[in-house]
Amino acid sequence: MQKDHAKHNEAVCDLLLANGNFSDWVVTTSFYSALHYVQHEIFPITEQGITFPDLDSYYHHLKQNGKQKSKHRVTINLVNTHIKNAAPKYRWLYDSCMNARYTNYKISKTLATQARKYLTEIKQNLKK
Numbered sequence: 798m799q800k801d802h803a804k805h806n807e808a809v810c811d812l813l814l815a816n817g818n819f820s821d822w823v824v825t826t827s828f829y830s831a832l833h834y835v836q837h838e839i840f841p842i843t844e845q846g847i848t849f850p851d852l853d854s855y856y857h858h859l860k861q862n863g864k865q866k867s868k869h870r871v872t873i874n875l876v877n878t879h880i881k882n883a884a885p886k887y888r889w890l891y892d893s894c895m896n897a898r899y900t901n902y903k904i905s906k907t908l909a910t911q912a913r914k915y916l917t918e919i920k921q922n923l924k925k
């Protein structure tokens with residue numbers, strides 16, 4: 798399911814990029830596509846003898862054990878650990894998305910193109 802969601806977001810990203818008028822949404826859909834691709838790659842995951850099928854179960858376990866980070870922060874940490882080559886680009890997409898969504902929707906076409914490029918490069922680091 799994660800991979801289908803990633804592909805859906807990626808298709809929307811490409812439509813928006815081709816349109817040329819919604820650079821903020823190109824960045825946003827690039828990030829959320831990457832998020833679903835990396836979560837598909839990482840899960841299921843086994844840590845300390847416990848297998849977690851998805852981020853929700855992993856996050857719930859962390860929260861129960863007093864580790865109160867956001868799901869985005871948890872995903873960033875997992876990417877840093879399990880998909881090291883993609884980590885800087887994933888973090889860049891996250892930061893750029895948060896800026897585009899919450900700070901400044903006026904994003905340049907250059908930045909939008911870079912976001913799409915980073916999504917492609919992140920996918921090249923995945924095995925699934």
